[in-house]
Amino acid sequence: MTTTATTLKGQPLDRNVLDSILRRRMFYTPSFEIYGGVSGLYDYGPPGCALQANIIDIWRKHFILEEDMLEVDCSVLTPHDVLKTSGHVDKFADWMCKDPKNGEILRADHFVEDVLETRLRGDKEARGEKIEEKEEADAKKKKKKTKGQAAVKLEDDVVKEYESILAKIDNYNGEQLGDLIKKYDMRNAATGAQPSPPVAFNLMFQTSIGPSSNLPGYLRPETAQGQFLNFAKLLEFNTGGMPFASASVGKSYRNEISPRAGLLRVREFLMAEIEHFVDPEGNKKHHRFHEVETIELALLDRHTQLSGLTTVKHVPIGKAVSEGIVDNETLGYFLARIHLFLKKLGVDQTKIRFRQHMANEMAHYAADCWDAELLTSYGWVECVGCADRSAYDLSVHSQKTGAPLIVRERLDEPKIIREWEVDIEKKKFGPFFKKDGKTVEAAVLATTQEQREKFAKDLEANDNFVIDVPGVADGKVEVGQDLLKIEYRTRTENVREYTPNVIEPSFGIGRILYSLIEHNYWTRSSDGGDEARAVLSFPPSVAPTKVLIVPLSSNKDFAPFIRKLSQKLRTVGISSRIDDSSATIGKRYSRNDELGTPFGITIDFQTIKDGSVTLRERDSTRQVRASEDEIVAAVKSLVDHSKSWADIESELPIFEGQEVEIR
Amino acid sequence: MTTTATTLKGQPLDRNVLDSILRRRMFYTPSFEIYGGVSGLYDYGPPGCALQANIIDIWRKHFILEEDMLEVDCSVLTPHDVLKTSGHVDKFADWMCKDPKNGEILRADHFVEDVLETRLRGDKEARGEKIEEKEEADAKKKKKKTKGQAAVKLEDDVVKEYESILAKIDNYNGEQLGDLIKKYDMRNAATGAQPSPPVAFNLMFQTSIGPSSNLPGYLRPETAQGQFLNFAKLLEFNTGGMPFASASVGKSYRNEISPRAGLLRVREFLMAEIEHFVDPEGNKKHHRFHEVETIELALLDRHTQLSGLTTVKHVPIGKAVSEGIVDNETLGYFLARIHLFLKKLGVDQTKIRFRQHMANEMAHYAADCWDAELLTSYGWVECVGCADRSAYDLSVHSQKTGAPLIVRERLDEPKIIREWEVDIEKKKFGPFFKKDGKTVEAAVLATTQEQREKFAKDLEANDNFVIDVPGVADGKVEVGQDLLKIEYRTRTENVREYTPNVIEPSFGIGRILYSLIEHNYWTRSSDGGDEARAVLSFPPSVAPTKVLIVPLSSNKDFAPFIRKLSQKLRTVGISSRIDDSSATIGKRYSRNDELGTPFGITIDFQTIKDGSVTLRERDSTRQVRASEDEIVAAVKSLVDHSKSWADIESELPIFEGQEVEIR
Structure with a gap:
């Protein structure tokens, strides 16, 4: 936990310097700053906003589209009763x-x-x-x-x-x-x-809903509950098919006690959550597990932590599941998918680990839980949680409301069941026990097969039996044979009913965003011997803006070329910005390296003559020169990651002309 | 206001029928329904969620990208002081x-x-x-x-x-x-x-921020305030350039007294807001106004309403501005752009009008305000507001916090200013008036040129002057000549400072979404004489899912073709869903007409032989047949609206084979 923070290139990371760049370039800024600010609340400026949108976009493609998940958008305002049932009122x-x-x-x-x-x-x-x-x-x-x-x-x-x-x-x-x-x-x-x-x-923010203040409510602390409450409708929307997943992207709220650490501990945050509903029978297998089983993850299991250590083991997820380190295939599948997602975003592969929750740390109902943690200058930061929530949430909401949050599955061959059944004589039972009727009934119905067999014998022998019912009379209740029947019967079931278990990958987008910035940040010394210049080496798909268009000067002849180029880029779906300020080209590129813009296109006098432009790559500062259409095609293939910069260099002529000026 | 609601095809619109379709197909559903629901809160299911995402996507392209707006994402939780200053605590x-x-x-x-x-x-x-x-x-x-x-x-x-x-x-x-x-x-x-x-x-939801409950706050009622508070940073990010606009998409909250009318009056809603900052001098011209001036809008001005009528006039926006019906070019420009946006979404052009606010309806500071209203079965619904908020917000926040929310503009030629200036002798003035010092100083500095000239003469004549200061002593205060100087001076200004005015187009996404559904809804009678079948004729770019893939039967030989086709569609960025249920092809298409899916691709035994597939268009139910690649290319051009269905019919062979079955 106590390593020195480093940049992408292994340089010591000076967080003060990075912070001041991020605020100056408006990646994010404290909310309400001119009013003194409120701790734990931040606004995203244009680059932060675009970065966030790109992360969400990649998330949607990687998870929702790839696996046909059902996206929902549920209310943030949540009435007290829902969060009382879920346990948040008492335990969050x-x-x-x-x-x-x-x-x-x-x-x-x-x-x-x-x-x-x-x-x-x-x-x-x-x-x-x-x-x-x-x-x-x-x-x-x-x-x-x-x-x-x-x-x-x-x-x-x-x-x-x-x-x-x-x-x-x-x-x-x-x-x-x-x-x-x-x-x-x-x-x-x-x-x-x-x-x-x-x-x-x-940690929940409280408010009241409606004009007469009679409905207490909270801002949701997670998006999950809304998804659980819609389970029956989602299952129907999915025409009854299991397993399936719902997903949601939206804000959640936690009234942190003393938020510090910038974007890592905030009171209002964007989450992306998946609730994957799975049959608890059959070890929670996953039909695509074979696609990921060789992927190696850095695991820090609970035994290692309890022994006071933080050593990770690099294990293929297939092995981790078969050895029982990770509880089941579905959980393992999502851990691997989370790993691939973070990799796609450009997370440093040496700064990621999956840490298993310890017993006390985990919700009491959870079967297993792992956090994807990223190493930053604040230490290891939990960025994604992946929990097996078992059938807990669906069960408690179903019990509370009576809504059947279950799956009914037609059995291929009917099941013959032989067991002791209890028939309560409602008309006599209730009046006999009066106010205790429901409690006694519940106790009788909760009996095991063994108990029922014994009670049946007692009834035959004594016309009654005695059952323990805590809280009623002295805890012992005598039940007479006129009040119920207990019989051994045979019945045939054609349908199986079960409450699905839930595997929940839950992503803190702000934390991922901040860690990603630290992982992609480095500085390079400038030729002129100025102070070190910051670079954010985001992958093109993640970068807030893909292309900076730079006219050599403010010469009016460049204007039509700028307009045409920006139009062409827009047509192929690539965001660009124009910097026609009077700063030198080198300065303008430097400013955009700070924003993580991966490509720059220069328009110069040669462009006016032959329509050619130069394309500069942010990390190497190397350039190629070709026709506008070739360059637009090159950028498109770089942004959708179908080609690398090396491919482009091998295809288009290297340009060295303005190298010194533009580096 | 009292016309009977109609469908896209002019049929009478039965809202109960439409509502039940929308809930059944999970466009939206009351939040927390298994707990009895909370009025004014709704969840979006998968089709509603996708529809919302597409509307936002088109909005971002139409406004933010097209005009290089600066997108920000600000906190929803807002401390009391901010909303006190903005006037919401007292007047919202x-x-x-x-x-x-x-x-x-x-x-x-x-x-x-x-x-x-x-x-x-x-x-x-x-x-x-x-x-x-x-x-x-x-x-x-x-x-x-x-x-x-x-x-x-x-x-x-x-x-x-x-x-x-x-x-x-x-x-x-x-x-x-x-x-x-x-x-x-x-x-x-x-x-x-x-x-x-x-x-x-x-109407604001109240809460408190932090563990000691000492910071009262609200859920924001609009996204605007966060944008105003960041004005200085945004101006700097824009390297000082004016005019410019910020924009934000996010949830806002209003504790409606008695919400009914489904999605149209809710307590939690998604807004998209633009704050366009403009120099108040020079009549708020807009440099792109000429691009829109011939666009004709249906205007209902305030004079018409005050005379008790609701007759609209169809006026080109250029004429409306030059005749003073609409206050200025920038406001007019955005009204036209809003009109184009709604048109692009597929709003019925006969069911849109722009209604001007009446004096009492408008915030006291607003210069002019128009609502884009859409006609639905609930009557005319305000879906977009477009207000000229003048300099109000920036001014009050600046006054309250002392932060300079202004633009400093270098003057091309220096301005010579001759005027009466007041110099307070701070060291004497404060001690002399003690606790009233600041109030008296403010009153003195707020004087007009005429008053200053008179006071200067009084000072010369009597060594003092008397000024009205409400609330201090008896409202009259005597100020002696040792406390200040008042002189007529000449100075040169190289920089002009001003507080920008704000034009604010503000979009209620949920209301647009619902109105759009009503505008695109119609029913067609089926060949078999069944009940009328619902169709939602969304434009392809707006439709939740673009393509339904339908294998003729559950024959396993179709599986590889389904997989390949869905992969190909994904590669060109088109969302598809597969329906391999056992229902007839006709039923499956009908179900998807209800979801507004514009295209269907059938895979049949001919596909296995020659790789050809059929493409069905939702509104006409007509079909063409061609190779998989040709069909994918056709769908792409239909979805990006570069081709119409008529184009496709002229390019690819019409298919009549399964017409009866598939209609």
Whole structure:
């Protein structure tokens, strides 16, 4: 977790420099900044907006189109009852503690992490080791931590203890975090005080719907619930076919306790979520698993983490599933597909790992859960979650509302079932038990085959039986033979009913977007010896704008060529921008390297003579020259990744003319 | 306003039938329906979602790409201060009244409208005229209105009065609506009671941001404010160039009092908004106005409405601007561009009009405002607003925060300015007036040239002057000559500073989507004499899915052809779906006509022999047959609208073989 952040070319990554470029070029900017801003809220400017749109577009093609998923767009406003049933009202919380001196509110796990990491840094310093630059960059944090950051050497076994805690930090609950704070005497560096014991803080934004404020609601914390509630309609839309997946792209909201870390921890964020509904019988096989089984993933399983380590294993997903590291084929299939998606976007393959959730970290109903994490200057960041949510959500919503969120499958051959069945005599049963009627009935119907067999014998022998019903009378209830029948019967079933399980790949688009920027960022020194110039080497399909059109000067004769070229590019679906400012061509290209624009087309006096233009590639700064149509065709093939720059160089004449000026 | 709704082919439109198709085919569905639903909240299913995405895609190309607008994506959560400044906290409200008997909450203007329309219908019935079917369809409403809907003949002048009120219904404030309710003794049909006087109800959803609930906020009611707050950054991103436009697509929220009318009045909705920033000097000319000036629009101006009429005039936009019907070229340019956009989507050209806002209806700062309205079975529906917001928003945010939301323009030739200037002696002025210092200073600086000249003379004569400052002392303040200087000076300005005006085209995507469905809906009788079959004749670019692939039967030999065809279509960017269910080909095509799928490709045994397939067009049900590649190319040209179906019929052999079966 504690490697020094690097750029695409392995240079040390200075986050302050990168941040200032991203704000200056309006990739994103704090929302409401002229009003002082609100932490955890950001606006995307034109390049950020285009980058986001391209990521979503690739996501839609990679997942929805490729697998015929059913896209839905559901309401963000969600009534209380839905989120009460789903468990979010009771359990969607983080642990929060308060500094008793200055009232500062801290997120407990982040506080513990910060304190331990600070102490480990102090230890390294005392031992004379090189200190990583992570966190140092954040001037505000640095200031706050001055007190804690003294170079104090720790005992070797204390260092191991700290590292072990950090490796499983996501596995602690509030009480355990409180114990750690006391045990290691952790104090808020700003005040020297020990924070109060952690309490749960629900992360949902609350509001009320309608004019009479009578319907409490929340902003959804995930898009998933809307998809679950529509399950029956989606199944019908899919003409009953299983398995199938729904998908949704939209904003969700979490009232983070103390958001920092820029785009990585925000209160309003774009998610892309898939709910893949699958038959729980038959080990959740996936019919396309063979297509991905040889793909190797970097896995950090839960056993490794619980042993206090963070070592990854590189394993083909086929092997990971067959060895039981990953629970089932469908889950494994999606992990591999997520990997391919991130690769397509241009994520650095050395900075990705799949981390398995530990038991306490996982929702109680989940069968297995893996996060795709990307390494950034903030450490490893969870960008995609992929959980097996079992039948939990569909079951609870069905129980609560009575809506049948199930699949009815015609059986090829009827199933003969022999079992003990209970028939309640409704007319007598209810009046007999009065207010306890429903409770007793539920208890009777919940009995196992073994119990029923015993009760049937009791009835025969004694005309009654005694059943445990907690909360009714003294917990023992006597049921007489006039109130029900228990019989061993044979019946034939032609239809099987089941509640599907759900595999949920869930993508945090903002986190992916930010990590992608860090992974594609590097600097190159300029010929003139100026300061290093930033480059964002996005793949062409991801880049906000594909082409910069650069007339050599503001000469009016260039205007018709600019117009025609931009029109031609638009016709083949390629976005371009024109920079006809008075800056030198070199400066103009540099500015666009910062925006990640992969190609530049120069229009010069030669263009007026013979219609030829030059095409420059961002990463190599090399150029070719050809006719306008050839260049447009070349750009198209580069943007749809059907050709590489090397292909283009082998096909079109290299241009060296303005090399010095344009580099 | 009271025409009977019709389908694309002029048939009477039965909204109940259409609604049930739209829900069954999952264009949209009430959100949280298994929990009983929440009025004003809807989810889009797969076809609705695709339709919405296509509308947005066309919008982006038509506006953002075509005019190089700067797209931004801003936060929905908005702190109180921002919306206080913008005026929304105080004024973003509807008039609400309450039925004293059953507590029902009514939106006052809708209530007045409903009562008067019901009385006019009763009058028509009494006169033996044909009654329109509008509203009748809504069974619930019908029931409620039983009492009011008696066939009572009205005096001729009363009918005129009612019609005149309805024509300007949007022009009444709360008090006036209350007066109308009393004057015409309007009663809630459900109870026979007269509702309470209207009170203002703020339409914003409130929440609080952060763990300590100390930052009150709202869900934005429009995307505009985020764009205004980023003005300075956007201007810089645009390297200072004016005019320019920002644009945003995103959800906004309005806590409607009593939402009905399906997708037309919802609490959560997708908007697409443009803020075009323009220099207020020089009559807001637009450099591309000549491209649109001959386009004829159906205009309903405010004078016509105030005279109680709803007659539209068909006027070329050039003439409308030169005659002052539309305030300026930039506003006129966007009205024409909006018209072209709606036309491109497939809006019925006979069901569109541009209605000008009346004085009371318009925000007080607006210079002019027109709504593009589409005629549906609910009457005329505002789908796009196009307002000249003047410099209001930028000015108030700038005043509140001190951020300079202005343009600085270098003057070609310096401007010599001669005027009275005030220099405050800060060191003495503040201490002298103590707590009133800022107020008095503001009053002094707000003086006109005439006042300054007079004050300068007073100072010379009496060593002081007296200025009106409401709220300070008795409203009169004496200012001595030691506190300031007032002098007539000459200075040279090289830079002009101004606050841009804003022209704002604002699109309600859900309303456009619904109106578009009604405009493209019709029914055709089937050959077999079954019930009428629904068709949604969306233009190919708008249709949710472009192609249905239909194998003649479930024969396994078809599988490779299906796969290859769907792959080929995907490669050229065309979405397709496969229907290999066991229904007849005719049934399968019928189902897809309901979804608006424009083309169908049949794979049959001939395909296996020679690779040829048939292509069916949805509206004519006619077919051609050719090789797979020819058909894919034909579909591509049809979808990008470079060819018409007539072109294809003239190029490829007509196929009549399965006509009866496939119609």
